[in-house]
Amino acid sequence: MIISSIVNKEKVSIDSRIKILWTPSNKEFENFVSKLNVDLVQFEQIYYGNSFANIIVCNNKIDYYNQCFNLSRKLHLPVLLIDHNVKNPLFDNEKIKTYDHFPCMHHVCISKAISDSWSLNNTQILSYNHQDKDNINIWQNLLYQISKKVFKI
Numbered sequence: 001m002i003i004s005s006i007v008n009k010e011k012v013s014i015d016s017r018i019k020i021l022w023t024p025s026n027k028e029f030e031n032f033v034s035k036l037n038v039d040l041v042q043f044e045q046i047y048y049g050n051s052f053a054n055i056i057v058c059n060n061k062i063d064y065y066n067q068c069f070n071l072s073r074k075l076h077l078p079v080l081l082i083d084h085n086v087k088n089p090l091f092d093n094e095k096i097k098t099y100d101h102f103p104c105m106h107h108v109c110i111s112k113a114i115s116d117s118w119s120l121n122n123t124q125i126l127s128y129n130h131q132d133k134d135n136i137n138i139w140q141n142l143l144y145q146i147s148k149k150v151f152k153i
Contacts, residue, residue, distance in 0.1 A: 012147050018054050020143070021046055021077065023068065025059035025084060029110075032128045033057075036140050043067065046075070053077060054147040059084060062091070076151040078104040080143070086117040104151045106142070 012018065015037070022040040024030075034040060045051040056079045058068040072079050107123045109115035115123050126142070129135045 012054055012144070014141075014144055016144075018143050018147050019052060021053035021056040021068075021071065023057065023059045023064040025082070029059070029082075029084065029128060032130055033139070035130065036136065036143065038143060043071075046071065055080060055143065057082060072104065072151075078106070078146050078149040078151060080146050081105055081107045083107075083109045083114050083118060083120075083123075086114055104149050106146050106149075108142075 018036075018038045019041050020033070020038050022030075022042065030040075041051045041053050046053060053075070054077070056068050056072055056077050058064050058079055058081045061068075061081055061083070068079055068081075071077065107120065108126050109118070109120065109123050110125075110127055112125050115125055124142075126138065127135065128139065
């Protein structure tokens, strides 16, 4: 699997469809991303060898962190971690510190309020808008750039 991840990374161009190992998110965001030049791949398709991925998109770090972390290390895939929700004040702050240790990761928050609630400093703030061509291009380019990242442990 590691070899196929490396070989597939070399084949990706700016015009290629990027295969994203996808964790569930809100339907509005999923609809937005599905309009980009991507194919959304489910965990089961990877586990059973029915598909491969170029990157992992972790939409909910609280629910999917461990699964994404393990697959990232196993398959040598970069991760795009996206925070969609404001942090619950009851969430343990000590646990948050462990969420920034992916070997190869880019972090996006959908709004500044979300970023501020998690006390994140080095996070890109990027909303999504079906109508905004520039926004669509930014997301497409971001996915391409992440798919070309060299995996480092």
